[in-house]
Amino acid sequence: MAVRKLYGALDSPSTMRALASLFEHDVEFELIPVDFQAGELKKMPSLSPFGELPVFQEGDLTLFESRTIMRYISHEYGKRGEEQVYEIPKLQGIAAAWIDVEDHQFDPPASKLIWELVFKPQKGLPTDEGVVEEEEAKLVKVLDVYEERLSNSVFLGGDKFTSADLTHIPSLYLLMKTPVKRLFEERPRVRAWYRGVMSRPGWEKMVEMVEKVRA
Amino acid sequence: MAVRKLYGALDSPSTMRALASLFEHDVEFELIPVDFQAGELKKMPSLSPFGELPVFQEGDLTLFESRTIMRYISHEYGKRGEEQVYEIPKLQGIAAAWIDVEDHQFDPPASKLIWELVFKPQKGLPTDEGVVEEEEAKLVKVLDVYEERLSNSVFLGGDKFTSADLTHIPSLYLLMKTPVKRLFEERPRVRAWYRGVMSRPGWEKMVEMVEKVRA
Structure with a gap:
């Protein structure tokens, strides 16, 4: 089982934001494609209480809202010896x-x-x-x-x-x-x-x- | 001259958000009332590039967007010996x-x-x-x-x-x-x-x- 999962759809701008953030910081993850149109997410209210993509999971942490995922990735993985904003x-x-x-x-x-x-x-x-x-x-x-x-x-x-x-x-x-x-x-x-x-x-x-x- | 200034209007919910944050963290500031309707803010584009209230100033730092001001106040002044989120x-x-x-x-x-x-x-x-x-x-x-x-x-x-x-x-x-x-x-x-x-x-x-x- 992957340590980190991103539930998303590759034609969703919000999913793209999380992808760009994960790639920017060289964070390994598994993409779990979700068919948003088919309402697959509605079957997972514990993942995304408002039924929106993407959702990021890492161990017992579940995050939704793409800008929140982006902030978290930068906060947790932005430390590469550079000055950390x-x-x-x-x-x-x-x-x-x-x-x-x-x-x-x-x-x-x-x-x-x-x-x-x-x-x-x-x-x-x-x-x-x-x-x-x-x-x-x-x-x-x-x-x-x-x-x-x-x-x-x-x-x-x-x-x-x-x-x-x-x-x-x-x-x-x-x-x-x-x-x-x-x-x-x-x-x-x-x-x-x-x-x-x-x-x-x-x-x-x-x-x-x-x-x-x-x- | 006050160390910290909040430009705002007391009937503006966004201004209220910044006020609640400053008061929550016991941060001293001077409120500079701005008549938003009269377009006073348009005269100060360097303070608020989109002409919106509130604006927070502290030394050479100028911040706009009420949730950003709230995050900053909590980040800078949230340290009171408690576990710092x-x-x-x-x-x-x-x-x-x-x-x-x-x-x-x-x-x-x-x-x-x-x-x-x-x-x-x-x-x-x-x-x-x-x-x-x-x-x-x-x-x-x-x-x-x-x-x-x-x-x-x-x-x-x-x-x-x-x-x-x-x-x-x-x-x-x-x-x-x-x-x-x-x-x-x-x-x-x-x-x-x-x-x-x-x-x-x-x-x-x-x-x-x-x-x-x-x-």
Whole structure:
């Protein structure tokens, strides 16, 4: 039996967040694929009280909520002799602020754009261009703040790569396949930032796992 | 000049979250009242890049996002000789999961109910009873999960009071003044839990500050 299990679905952005985090920190795990559509998770309320993916298990610890899993992995496995952001409250506070920015500002328009431009076409449903225009306008405002923020630090959470950057990986991966990519390309610091995020081991290994299944 | 400043508005639930956290941990600060409606915050983009309240300043550290401020205060000032949840990744992970539950499951219906049943009446606007019914049904599902969760631990994040409980204080304070209170009273473990949260110093001192201004 594997020491660590991740219950998830490879087409779920939340599962991708946990995968990117596990790969970033070289944590070995077994992926247990869950058919979310088939309601498999509803049979396991003790794993995920709100029936959401992913779920991470390690010994007697069970965690749900993808950003929580990401924080835990970074906290538990981030110690490689580097300065550890998690142990310095001020550095941790700044990273935490930008994790919340992704959750509350970036993710709402990004998720709606991914639905319209990635998942609806996959399902043969028509894209609503009005929604795309509206959500792109919201994302532009967020990216303008990011462009300004990145004039003060190399990464969003500070001068080190942290979970504040990693948490964007699923949306970045999916949006770069759509015309929304231009909004990131048009902003020089945002462009340099997302290309830096793309070069992380977490991104590369997550993409490899996700695309192997799709191929 | 005060060492620590909290920019906020005393009728803002997010500001209340930061206040409860500061009071819970006996952290001295100066409250700088900001007239959010008047757009005062827009004049200070360096403080709050998305123009949201509250903002916490301590020396050269500026933090926004109320749950981030709460996490920081607990991380920096939670050391009183007790076992420190922040330093034990597993305990921290479990508390973090329930902070995210509040953010993603509890807060959406709670905020809509507070708008309909507290803020709209204050502004002389009519309550939409259809919205109340719909959001109460969503909150019931969340509280049923809490009732089950509280059969396994004294508090949401474990057997100790943590930020996972504290983060609910603003919504609990505002909802207890409305008929939604009955949904908490009807569930024995939820009732015992919220009464425990109400007895915390963070709750008492936050209520005192908020109600002094309103009186």
